Amino acid sequence: DAGVIQSPRHEVTEMGQEVTLRCKPISGHDYLFWYRQTMMRGLELLIYFNNNVPIDDSGMPEDRFSAKMPNASFSTLKIQPSEPRDSAVYFCASRPTGGTDTQYFGPGTRLTVL
C-alpha cells in the first residue's frame, strides 16, 4: 500500500486566498484525522471522520476552516480566506476500525500564507 497520500506537499499563498489540502487515506481505514502542527501549539487535532462522517470538529479553529469527506478514499481541508497565522504543517492520518493503537500519518502539507 502507498500509505496516506497528501497533496500538495508545499503550498505558498497570499493572505485572503482559498487553500485546499487533499488527503487519500489507506484503503480500508475507517477513521481519518486532520492535524495541524506549529512550533507554538504542537500537534493539534482539527477534525476526524468515521466512515466518511465528521465525528468531532471541535478543534477546527474558526469558520474559515472546513473539511469534507465525500467518499472513503478522499478528504479535503479548506481554508477560506487564509491568513498568515494559518501557516503550519497540516497532517492527515488514518487508522482502521479495531486498529486502535496505530495511526498512519501522511507526509504533511507545509502551508505558508504570506
Add this chain to the structure above:
Amino acid sequence: GQSLEQPSEVTAVEGAIVQINCTYQTSGFYGLSWYQQHDGGAPTFLSYNGLDGLEETGRFSSFLSRSDSYGYLLLQELQMKDSASYFCAVLNNDMRFGAGTRLTVKP
C-alpha cells in the same frame, strides 16, 4: 478536557539509556501511544500500552500505570539516529498528542 505533560527537551550520549515521562488527564482513555518524528518528517508509531505494564519492542520500551495516569518511553543503546521529537498520545475515540520531547543524542 484533556492534557498531557512531557519534558520539552532531553539530551543524552550515544549508548546511553533515556526515559521520557508523560502524565495525562483525560475524560476517556483506551491507552497511551508513543510516536517519533524526525525534523521535516511525519510522526511514526513506536509503541502502545492498553494495559498497565511494560511493552518492549527492540531498543524501545513503554510503560503505563493507569492508576497514576502516567507512562514513559525508555530508549536503550541510544544511537545518533534516535535524535528526534517523541510524542505521547492519549487514545480515546480520537488521538490527542502531547507537546513533544526533543531528544538530542550526542557522540
